Structures are given as C-alpha cells and as structure tokens.
Amino acid sequence: MDIRAAVAVQAGKPLEVMTVQLDGPKAGEVLIEVKATGICHTDDFTLSGADPEGLFPAILGHEGAGIVVDVGPGVTSVKKGDHVIPLYTPECRECYSCTSRKTNLCTAIRATQGQGVMPDGTSRFSIGKDKIHHYMGCSTFANYTVLPEIALAKINPDAPFDKVCYIGCGVTTGIGAVINTAKVEIGATAIVFGLGGIGLNVIQGLRLAGADMIIGVDINPDRKAWGEKFGMTHFVNPKDVGDDIVPYLVNMTKRGGDLIGGADYTFDCTGNTKVMRQALEASHRGWGKSIVIGVAGAGQEISTRPFQLVTGRSWMGTAFGGARGRTDVPKIVDWYMQGKIQIDPMITHTMPLEDINKGFELMHKGESIRGVVMY
Ligand code: NAD
Ligand code: AHE
Ligand code: ZN
Known part of the structure; x- marks a missing residue:
C-alpha cells in the first residue's frame, strides 16, 4: 500500500x-x-x-x-x-x-x-x-x-x-528509571540533570516515589518553572554556579549531621558525558546511585576517578526505564487515565x-x- x-x-x-x-x-x-x-x-x-x-x-x-x-x-x-x-x-x-x-x-x-x-x-x-x-x-x-x-x-x-x-518512550523512560532502575524510596534526595522530555518525567516519578528533595539542573532558565510544575523542589543553572557544579550540589544535599553531602540518587537526562560524570560525583559517598539515561554519540566515553566507585557510588544505566513493555505500558496508560501521572x-x-x-x-x-x- x-x-x-x-x-x-x-x-x-x-x-x-x-x-x-x-x-x-x-x-x-x-x-x-x-x-x-x-x-x-x-x-x-x-x-x-x-x-x-x-x-x-x-x-x-x-x-x-x-x-x-x-x-x-x-x-x-x-x-x-x-x-x-x-x-x-x-x-x-x-x-x-x-x-x-x-x-x-x-x-x-x-x-x-x-x-x-x-x-x-x-x-x-x-x-x-x-x-x-x-x-x-x-x-x-x-x-x-x-x-x-x-x-x-x-x-x-x-x-x-x-x-x-x-x-x-519519554514517560516510561523517566518514571521507570526512578521506580524500576533506581528503586527510589520515600524521603530520598535526588538530582536530575536535564529537564526536557525525559528529565521532567524523572521528576514526576520522584514525586510519585515520595522523594523529599528534588533538585533540577538545566542550562535553560525556562526549565525552572517546568520542573516546579512536576515536583522539583530546587533548581540550579550551572551557568550561575561557575566552574564546578559538583561541590555546590554536594553541599546543597547535606542533611542532618552529614559532613559529606551528595544525593541518594542522580539522573543524567542530557546525553552529555561531562554531565554524566558530574551526576556520578554529586551522588553520596557510600551509597549514591547515578543513573545514565542520556544517549551519547559515537566515540564518546565516560570517565571518573575509580575512587568515586571504590567509595561506594554506583554508576548504572537504563533503557526504556527498565520497563517490560507488554506488561508495564498498559499499566502506565491506566495510571494516566486515572490521573496518577500527568x-x-x-x-x-x-x-x-x-x-x-x-x-x-x-x-x-x-x-x-x-x-x-x-x-
Ligand atoms: P530534550 O532535548 O527534551 O532535553 C534535554 C535537556 O537537557 C534540555 O532541557 C537541555 O537544556 C538540557 N541540557 C543540555 N545540556 C545540558 C547541560 N550541560 N547541563 C544541564 N542540562 C543540559 O531531550 P529528551 O528527549 O529529554 O532526551 C534526553 C536524553 O535522553 C537524550 O540523550 C535522549 O537521547 C535520551 N533518551 C534515553 C532513553 C533511554 O531509554 N535511555 C530514552 C529516551 C531518551
Ligand atoms: N544505537 C545507539 C544507542 C541508542 C540507545 O541507547 N537507545 C536506547 C533507547 S533511547 C530511546 O529514546 C535503548 O533502548 N538502548 C538499548 C538498545 O538495545 O538499543 C548506540 O550507541 O549504538
Ligand atoms: Zn525516545
């Protein structure tokens, strides 16, 4: 035809x-x-x-x-x-x-x-x-x-x-990265790098999972209002922070008597390998999980000091938010129809x-x- x-x-x-x-x-x-x-x-x-x-x-x-x-x-x-x-x-x-x-x-x-x-x-x-x-x-x-x-x-x-x-793609990837891949728990702190079609769904997934502090990072200042619509609690524009955003974010995520700082979970939704490194290094020493969602071009590689992993951070990735399509997609459609997700x-x-x-x-x-x- x-x-x-x-x-x-x-x-x-x-x-x-x-x-x-x-x-x-x-x-x-x-x-x-x-x-x-x-x-x-x-x-x-x-x-x-x-x-x-x-x-x-x-x-x-x-x-x-x-x-x-x-x-x-x-x-x-x-x-x-x-x-x-x-x-x-x-x-x-x-x-x-x-x-x-x-x-x-x-x-x-x-x-x-x-x-x-x-x-x-x-x-x-x-x-x-x-x-x-x-x-x-x-x-x-x-x-x-x-x-x-x-x-x-x-x-x-x-x-x-x-x-x-x-x-x-976008909704399932973002929400699934939180629920299936990171397995975020109530009260967690999280940082989402890149607040586009995927990152905003990570944010709505974090809200669903009951995260306390949801920091959005984007070089586009218009994305602050977008993140806030779906549950972001703080916004950082790397252009306002200067050279190294990692210490800034680590400091921002110190809670209680914590001397170290770092988020429980971080997500790259940019596809930029430098941002992927920042996301890993902004996750908490000892238990932080950093999830790569962004797709990087041919020939690009990620790097960090192995010490970042020796000291307990995990670098993970996710495709389609870890969702099993024929089983999970109809359920996500139902969540939308029931008003559970936007x-x-x-x-x-x-x-x-x-x-x-x-x-x-x-x-x-x-x-x-x-x-x-x-x-
Ligand atoms: P998008 O263009 O809608 O959003 C990207 C966002 O990242 C934009 O808001 C942009 O301003 C921001 N950004 C760019 N550079 C940045 C930087 N240096 N620091 C902070 N923010 C920055 O794209 P999208 O549709 O949301 O897709 C995001 C990424 O996820 C792409 O790489 C895409 O290929 C990938 N993706 C992966 C999967 C998967 O299954 N793993 C699924 C869908 C999309
Ligand atoms: N073909 C690329 C990789 C592209 C990629 O990683 N695709 C994701 C989905 S992105 C959806 O917007 C994916 O599902 N990957 C798993 C797979 O099996 O393709 C490359 O680098 O070769
Ligand atoms: Zn896609």
Missing part, C-alpha cells in the same frame, strides 16, 4: 515527507495505522549522524500510538481494531533475557532491529526498487507501519493517542506530518518539551 512518511534520507539533513510503499505483515507481524507520534531527542540524535547504529535512508520515530489494521499468520495477542503502543524494547517472554527476570532488554529481535529490518531480515518499506530501513523496530514517522507482534502493547481503547504516544502539559506542540521538521527546530531552540505529530 502507499503510505505517507517522513524519510531520513541522509544524516544531518531535514526529513523529507513523501509517499512510500509498505508491504503487508508477514508471519508474526502486525500492520498498524499510526495515529500520533512524539519526537524524542533520540530521533534527533540518529538524524544528526551521531548514532553508531544510524542507517539511511530510514523512517525514524519510536514514540507512537495507533490501531491494528491487519495481522500476519500466527499472530494471537492482538487483533484488528486493538489500540496499541509500539515497543522499541519488545517483550517476547521466552528469550534468555526475558526469562532471567533480571532485565527488560529482550534479545529476541535485537540484532535485526539494529540492522533496520524485520526479524526475517527484510524491510517492509520501499520507494520503487529501493528499500528504506526501519528504525528501532518502530518507524512511527509514517501513517502506517509494520511491527513484530512482540513489539506491541495493547492499551485501553479510551486513551487519547495524541497523549499516550508519549508513554512509548502528560498533557508536557505536550507543548502538535503538528501534521508535513511540519515535522518544525518539531525538531522547536526542540533545538529549547522551546518544546514534547512535539507530537498527529496523523
């Missing part, structure tokens, strides 16, 4: 909206009509050419919501008309990783996903004779897409697509597919929290 898609033709170039051909679903696959998709910083990262796994031409987008239109042979867990959220971290419930119960990083289809193809090694997208790559197994910058059955979470059909698409205020801009590049520009200028394309 002919579909409309924003194609990443070349690294560093704007997306091109065009007609693309989509083949129907093969065994174990599902065709969905995408109703809405968020624009995540990771889409921008891949489009920039910084992603070591970046492939071109490709149809990017991984934060969508839509409706099942057709299913391939053998599909049993979803049917035509179901409302679904695509999962860039699938959940097969059968592979060594899924059955270990130690991780959400299902390995069933990771190799072909990274090669921009479906599990059988071929792409469903093409323009004439030329194949177009899938992206993160989702490709939601298209009004129709094909996914493996194990990469779809079936959700409440009353949930609005233009809001719950954000649960396909999404609407974070969706600052909506646009048709034709204007998708404007969504990227708003992100670059720091004007949007989440831009959402509505089909």
Whole structure:
C-alpha cells in the first residue's frame, strides 16, 4: 500500500515527507495505522549522524500510538481494531533475557532491529526498487507501519493517542528509571540533570516515589518553572554556579549531621558525558546511585576517578526505564487515565506530518518539551 512518511534520507539533513510503499505483515507481524507520534531527542540524535547504529535512508520515530489494521499468520495477542503502543524494547517472554527476570532488554529481535529490518531480515518499506530501513523496530514517522507482534502493547481503547504516544518512550523512560532502575524510596534526595522530555518525567516519578528533595539542573532558565510544575523542589543553572557544579550540589544535599553531602540518587537526562560524570560525583559517598539515561554519540566515553566507585557510588544505566513493555505500558496508560501521572502539559506542540521538521527546530531552540505529530 502507499503510505505517507517522513524519510531520513541522509544524516544531518531535514526529513523529507513523501509517499512510500509498505508491504503487508508477514508471519508474526502486525500492520498498524499510526495515529500520533512524539519526537524524542533520540530521533534527533540518529538524524544528526551521531548514532553508531544510524542507517539511511530510514523512517525514524519510536514514540507512537495507533490501531491494528491487519495481522500476519500466527499472530494471537492482538487483533484488528486493538489500540496499541509500539515497543522499541519488545517483550517476547521466552528469550534468555526475558526469562532471567533480571532485565527488560529482550534479545529476541535485537540484532535485526539494529540492522533496520524485520526479524526475517527484510524491510517492509520501499520507494520503487529501493528499500528504506526501519528504525528501532518502530518507524512511527509514517501513517502506517509494520511491527513484530512482540513489539506491541495493547492499551485501553479510551486513551487519547495524541497523549499516550508519549508513554512509548519519554514517560516510561523517566518514571521507570526512578521506580524500576533506581528503586527510589520515600524521603530520598535526588538530582536530575536535564529537564526536557525525559528529565521532567524523572521528576514526576520522584514525586510519585515520595522523594523529599528534588533538585533540577538545566542550562535553560525556562526549565525552572517546568520542573516546579512536576515536583522539583530546587533548581540550579550551572551557568550561575561557575566552574564546578559538583561541590555546590554536594553541599546543597547535606542533611542532618552529614559532613559529606551528595544525593541518594542522580539522573543524567542530557546525553552529555561531562554531565554524566558530574551526576556520578554529586551522588553520596557510600551509597549514591547515578543513573545514565542520556544517549551519547559515537566515540564518546565516560570517565571518573575509580575512587568515586571504590567509595561506594554506583554508576548504572537504563533503557526504556527498565520497563517490560507488554506488561508495564498498559499499566502506565491506566495510571494516566486515572490521573496518577500527568502528560498533557508536557505536550507543548502538535503538528501534521508535513511540519515535522518544525518539531525538531522547536526542540533545538529549547522551546518544546514534547512535539507530537498527529496523523
Ligand atoms: P530534550 O532535548 O527534551 O532535553 C534535554 C535537556 O537537557 C534540555 O532541557 C537541555 O537544556 C538540557 N541540557 C543540555 N545540556 C545540558 C547541560 N550541560 N547541563 C544541564 N542540562 C543540559 O531531550 P529528551 O528527549 O529529554 O532526551 C534526553 C536524553 O535522553 C537524550 O540523550 C535522549 O537521547 C535520551 N533518551 C534515553 C532513553 C533511554 O531509554 N535511555 C530514552 C529516551 C531518551
Ligand atoms: N544505537 C545507539 C544507542 C541508542 C540507545 O541507547 N537507545 C536506547 C533507547 S533511547 C530511546 O529514546 C535503548 O533502548 N538502548 C538499548 C538498545 O538495545 O538499543 C548506540 O550507541 O549504538
Ligand atoms: Zn525516545
């Protein structure tokens, strides 16, 4: 069938909206009509050419919501008309990783996903004779897409697509990093570096978990008011603090008779490796946990003095907030429907597919929290 898609033709170039051909679903696959998709910083990262796994031409987008239109042979867990959220971290419930119960990083289809193809090694997208790559197994910058059955979470059909698409990445990543990865307890102190589409969800997760002191750090002063909306108790702009923000934050987090200071939990939501080091070093000696969420470009590395780890800090990371998509995503949609979590205020801009590049520009200028394309 002919579909409309924003194609990443070349690294560093704007997306091109065009007609693309989509083949129907093969065994174990599902065709969905995408109703809405968020624009995540990771889409921008891949489009920039910084992603070591970046492939071109490709149809990017991984934060969508839509409706099942057709299913391939053998599909049993979803049917035509179901409302679904695509999962860039699938959940097969059968592979060594899924059955270990130690991780959400299902390995069933990771190799072909990274090669921009479906599990059988071929792409469903093409323009004439030329194949177009899938992206993160989702490709939601298209009004129709094909996914493996194990990469779809079936959700409440009353949930609005233009809001719950954000649960396909940002909301789940931020809240999940707090609950599943850090396992934050009531009364904790925390520092969140980067208050964008992910960091604000870390903040709302910290409020849900009952953290006492929630410090937000961002170089964009407008993000102070944003953090406060979702539970941030203190804001620090590194530009106001001078050379070394770490001693400043460590001092700020001294409590009771503590002579040392440092937060119980810190989160990097910037993708900047220098900030990742600051986050680790601002966590408390003896027990601080620092969680890397931000994605850094090809060739970049993190460093610190091993003494930081010898003295009891843990450096951890999280993908999709440690969430098991088919199990956890429907529950997070229900939390939204019950009013337990907020999404609407974070969706600052909506646009048709034709204007998708404007969504990227708003992100670059720091004007949007989440831009959402509505089909
Ligand atoms: P965003 O652009 O909306 O937000 C980034 C924020 O960081 C902005 O507010 C910006 O002002 C701030 N910032 C930039 N440099 C800073 C610095 N030096 N110090 C303090 N603040 C700084 O991006 P986003 O969509 O929130 O994504 C954030 C990061 O998380 C990206 O690297 C993205 O690729 C990554 N990500 C990871 C996962 C995962 O599963 N691990 C999921 C989604 C996104
Ligand atoms: N391909 C990149 C890494 C990109 C990355 O880390 N992606 C995260 C999700 S970011 C969503 O906005 C992720 O899930 N990683 C786990 C995985 O298996 O990809 C690189 O550096 O090669
Ligand atoms: Zn994302």
